[in-house]
């Protein structure tokens with residue numbers, strides 16, 4: 479008898495996520511397959527991670543080669559992939575120094591530590607970080623405090639101090655909340671988990687100017703927007719600002735767990751002993767991430783994300799014209815959302831599973847699209863056709879109820 483993996487999960491795994499009823503065993507490019515051999519178009523992109531698609535041959539080859547050579551050493555020794563990746567990221571960005579860790583939350587934790595040390599050195603001990611409502615910065619205790627969404631916070635109080643959550647896309651809200659205790663502002667260039675919220679074009683420029691005026695750091699959480707997702711290698715490049723610090727994870731390793739934070743020289747205030755990680759900058763993950771980042775840069779994958787994103791945005795917008803229960807299509811590059819008048823997301827995601835299309839219900843009334851940046855226009859057409867089938871059915875059913 480085949481193993482019932484869903485039953486096994488319900489028995490042994492911590493109850494932290496309502497899983498979709500899909501057991502994935504294989505992936506290639508934009509497609510994944512379940513245990514029965516059924517194929518799906520993965521428009522969750524491994525959760526905005528597989529920017530080059532599943533099992534990209536260059537990345538897989540780098541992992542295999544490195545796994546045969548050296549897996550792990552201590553960071554008290556030099557290892558080469560770590561330094562190659564550091565050089566590439568610094569040369570391709572406005573930042574000067576990098577630190578590698580193992581996840582997004584950990585990258586943000588490091589960035590906040592950096593900001594607190596900066597505050598200690600240059601801002602008379604200021605320690606507070608301003609973040610936005612509807613943001614998402616990770617699941618550690620401090621990042622739960624940074625994340626401006628009450629449902630992530632309520633069960634875990636008291637939360638670490640030093641975070642103020644203010645309205646997103648409002649320079650006035652940031653100005654009002656800035657005090658002598660403020661050392662930094664931490665924002666996503668486009669909010670991902672919060673519903674794919676694109677700020678007005680002037681917002682980050684105004685925040686930059688305010689941070690300069692007050693001598694505080696502008697830190698951008700590019701964990702979801704970085705590595706090409708918005709149509710440029712880094713999201714900040716879309717908004718005409720240079721941040722003092724950025725954090726990366728998700729797309730950085732194309733599927734291996736790696737995070738990073740990068741800082742301008744003047745903000746890179748750590749000294750030996752201030753920070754560290756056993757696995758951070760690990761040879762295997764850095765070899766994979768270096769291979770992935772090289773492909774992203776050399777093949778100008780961000781430009782592909784821009785073009786494919788425009789195309790998908792156009793196809794989704796055309797659907798909005800045809801279905802009156804679609805109220806909005808928004809986003810940037812290949813980070814897009816479709817919003818509904820009612821809380822239809824769960825129903826639609828369930829039906830899309832059956833049609834062979836993986837999507838994320840980012841809000842009860844909104845879907846998020848974050849496919850690999852290498853997704854072809856033909857695959858977009860295929861995904862849109864599968865979604866169209868589902869929306870026609872849902873439209874008929876909700877119409878019948880109306």
Ligand SMILES: *Cc1c(COP(=O)(O)O)cnc(C)c1O
Pocket residue numbers: 580581582583584614615616617666670671699700701702703727728
């Ligand atoms: C996913 C995400 C995180 C958290 O990353 P983890 O690797 O899950 O810790 C933080 N910030 C943003 C913007 C994210 O999208």
